[in-house]
Structure formats: structure tokens, C-alpha cells
Amino acid sequence: MQIRQYRIESKFLDREVIIDFYLPPQASDLNNIRLLLINDGQDLPVMPFTKILELMYSQQYITPLLCAGIHCGVERKMEYGTADTLHYAGLGAKAGAYTRFVMQELLPFIHSTFNEYAFKDKSFAGFSLGGLSALDTVYHYPKEFINVGVFSGSFWWRSKKYGKDYSDDKDRIMHQQVRKGQHYPWLRFFFECGALDELADRNNNGVIDSIDDTLDLIQELKKKGYTDDAIEYLELADGMHNIATWARAFPQFLVWAFSKDRR
Numbered sequence: 001m002q003i004r005q006y007r008i009e010s011k012f013l014d015r016e017v018i019i020d021f022y023l024p025p026q027a028s029d030l031n032n033i034r035l036l037l038i039n040d041g042q043d044l045p046v047m048p049f050t051k052i053l054e055l056m057y058s059q060q061y062i063t064p065l066l067c068a069g070i071h072c073g074v075e076r077k078m079e080y081g082t083a084d085t086l087h088y089a090g091l092g093a094k095a096g097a098y099t100r101f102v103m104q105e106l107l108p109f110i111h112s113t114f115n116e117y118a119f120k121d122k123s124f125a126g127f128s129l130g131g132l133s134a135l136d137t138v139y140h141y142p143k144e145f146i147n148v149g150v151f152s153g154s155f156w157w158r159s160k161k162y163g164k165d166y167s168d169d170k171d172r173i174m175h176q177q178v179r180k181g182q183h184y185p186w187l188r189f190f191f192e193c194g195a196l197d198e199l200a201d202r203n204n205n206g207v208i209d210s211i212d213d214t215l216d217l218i219q220e221l222k223k224k225g226y227t228d229d230a231i232e233y234l235e236l237a238d239g240m241h242n243i244a245t246w247a248r249a250f251p252q253f254l255v256w257a258f259s260k261d262r263r
Helices: 041-046 049-058 095-113 129-140 173-180 209-224 243-258
Strands: 003-010 015-022 034-039 065-070 122-127 147-151 188-196 231-240
Touching (some): 003 095, 015 049, 015 095, 041 049, 041 243, 049 243, 065 095, 129 147, 173 209, 188 209, 188 243, 231 243
Parallel strands (some): 034 065, 122 147, 147 188
């Protein structure tokens, strides 16, 4: 597995961004390479991501990919989030700048650096808050992407603090964004949750919040017109909010999104 690391000076983020590129097999058809962006790319070596890809390729489970692991910065909770709406505590203040980095700096860099590839399509994935960021970016630029993968997504991201005035129906930011958005029939969504992601259960229904928030978001997507063919939900009974769990789930996302049957 060939890996190249590049550093991009971002004018939008005012910092250097490290990107690890996991190259497709050398014998790949250059006209059918697919691009996968991954937030929190600094966590991929811990999986380890190379072994996951090598297994996928050796078993011919997936079509060739160029994977870009985007390392987060020290202001992760400011750069990840929802671009149009701040978390009530001011988190995500640089989410718009991060989205502009991805669309106006990273993607042009990829196209110029790997100009031998004619990318068939683009997808975006992320973990926890990075998953929220990935979905937010895809929903802002639906014509640029086809798949999004969210692992333990931070869909509790909200515009108002918990209390008597808080409402799940009105104050969860990503849910509102989907509700007010449009239906893009080519988009496909993969969600993973672990039953041990957390302990919080704010509505006391016996289901942890991360699962409730994800299932509610899926319902919003279905109301918008997305069917079960466009949505995959994976719940791991022993899954936790950690890299080891996401490493177990990632192969299922890869097969779902990039199986040769879906060429």
C-alpha cells in the first residue's frame, strides 16, 4: 500500500493541513478511480487503515480508491461542525472556513497533484464530530458527492442548551438542515452507531442519545424522499465511541459504498 503525505497551507484556516493519501493499486484503471475524503485522518494509522484497504483489494471487494485522510487541527471543535449554524456555545465557529478549505483548496490540490486520475465520483466520511462535518459538507455541495459515511456522528449538535426551552424537534442543527433542504436522488448515506457510544439518555426512553439522534436524522432523510436503498444503518451492540469500533465498521462502509457491484 503506497501512502503519500502532503502539507497544504490553507488561507481559509490560517494553518498547515496534513493530508495522508492512500493510493489505489498500481494496475487500476485510471479512468475509474474514486475519491474518498476522510476527516480525522490522523486516526487512520491506528486502525490500521492500510490493512483494511489491503484486505478489501485482495478480496476484490471494492473498486480502486484514492483516499485522503485529512488530519484535524488543534481547534478541532471549532473547525468541525455545521457551516451555517453555530453550536449554542460558539463551537464550530470555523466550520465554514473548513468547508471552504475542502472545496476550494483541498479538491483543487488533489486534482492537480493526482492529475493522472479521472475521478469517477467523490465521497466523504468522518468520525464523531468529523462525521457531522462530512455530512454537512456533502449537504452543502450535493452535486460534488455521491456517498457519505458517518461513524458515531455528533448529531446532538444543537442551537440551544438543554433545558426547559430546548426541543429536539427544533434545536438539533443537522436535523433542521435536512428538513429545510432538498432531495438529491443520487446521494447515499451510511450511519454507524455503537450501543455503548455513550450513557446519556436525555428523554429517558431507554435508548442512548447518539442512537436516538441518528435514527431521528434517518427519519428526516426519509421524509425528504430518501429510501432504504439510499440509507444504510449499522448498529453494533458492543460498539463504543472509539477508533477500534470504527475500524470494525469501516470495511462494511467501504463494501456498501464502493463494491464492484455498484460500479
